[in-house]
Amino acid sequence: MESSLLLRVYALILSNKLNTMSLTSSTIGRKVAMALSGLFLVVFLTQHFTINFISVFSEDTFNEISHFMGNNPIVQFLLQPILIFGVIFHFTMGFVLEIQNRKSRAVQYSVYKGNANAPWASRNMIWSGAVVLSFLGLHFYDFWFPEMNYKYVEVLPLDSERYFEEMTHKFQDLLRVILYVISFGFLALHLFHGFASSFQSVGFNNKYSPTIKKFTIAFSVVIPLGFIFIALFHHIKSL
Numbered sequence: 272m273e274s275s276l277l278l279r280v281y282a283l284i285l286s287n288k289l290n291t292m293s294l295t296s297s298t299i300g301r302k303v304a305m306a307l308s309g310l311f312l313v314v315f316l317t318q319h320f321t322i323n324f325i326s327v328f329s330e331d332t333f334n335e336i337s338h339f340m341g342n343n344p345i346v347q348f349l350l351q352p353i354l355i356f357g358v359i360f361h362f363t364m365g366f367v368l369e370i371q372n373r374k375s376r377a378v379q380y381s382v383y384k385g386n387a388n389a390p391w392a393s394r395n396m397i398w399s400g401a402v403v404l405s406f407l408g409l410h411f412y413d414f415w416f417p418e419m420n421y422k423y424v425e426v427l428p429l430d431s432e433r434y435f436e437e438m439t440h441k442f443q444d445l446l447r448v449i450l451y452v453i454s455f456g457f458l459a460l461h462l463f464h465g466f467a468s469s470f471q472s473v474g475f476n477n478k479y480s481p482t483i484k485k486f487t488i489a490f491s492v493v494i495p496l497g498f499i500f501i502a503l504f505h506h507i508k509s510l
């Protein structure tokens with residue numbers, strides 16, 4: 272009798288423990304997935320920045336690379352869908368995690384006043400992310416949809432010289448440049464916390480961590496500033 276009671280208590284503890292474990296591990300799993308997709312987008316951002324920065328120095332090279340990227344089947348039909356999936360996955364997961372955090376914070380709030388002392392960037396990832404997402408809406412409207420339309424809807428003739436012209440044309444509009452610059456500011460805030468913390472989320476914690484942290488901070492300042500420079504450069508040149 273006594274031993275069967277003990278067994279039942281043990282089974283109960285075990286099942287509770289397993290529940291808690293699966294709950295936390297799924298939250299941790301989501302955080303890791305978020306971090307990995309974020310790191311993947313950072314890789315994309317680096318190559319995207321490099322190609323766009325070339326437009327400042329050489330119209331021909333920019334056209335050549337854009338033409339290659341825009342017509343290479345591996346880029347178009349493998350890498351591009353992976354990228355689009357990565358973007359959608361990252362922001363969907365971001366909203367899911369935010370909702371979960373809010374729910375758990377609502378319970379803990381009477382004892383623990385949130386993370387009021389944490390830096391603005393880390394407390395407002397959802398808002399900086401939302402601005403970057405809205406920027407992507409405008410950015411796709413500017414570049415991606417016209418490009419898809421050109422190639423796959425209207426099926427216009429290949430023209431390897433058109434990319435620089437199309438891009439600089441967009442930056443003639445001051446309002447667009449202002450919206451882009453504001454978005455790049457929010458991108459900096461988003462990267463400032465997100466890039467560094469993604470290493471923690473994937474459990475990267477060793478003697479290289481301080482160096483990685485410095486690198487992520489430098490990245491989150493230099494890349495958005497570089498994007499701002501590109502937008503302003505083409506706008507000023509168009510005046």
Ligand code: HEM
Nearest residue numbers: 319323341351354403410414415418438458498499501502
């Ligand atoms: C001055 C800054 C930027 C310029 C000039 C620029 C330019 C472009 C161009 C020309 C395309 C069309 C590529 C194509 O499909 O042929 C494009 C696509 C794209 N851009 Fe940007 N971009 C800038 C900043 C950014 C930033 C900051 C992000 C992310 C936060 C971003 C994310 C994307 C994405 C996700 C695509 C779709 C990629 C694809 O499927 O090819 N861009 N951009």
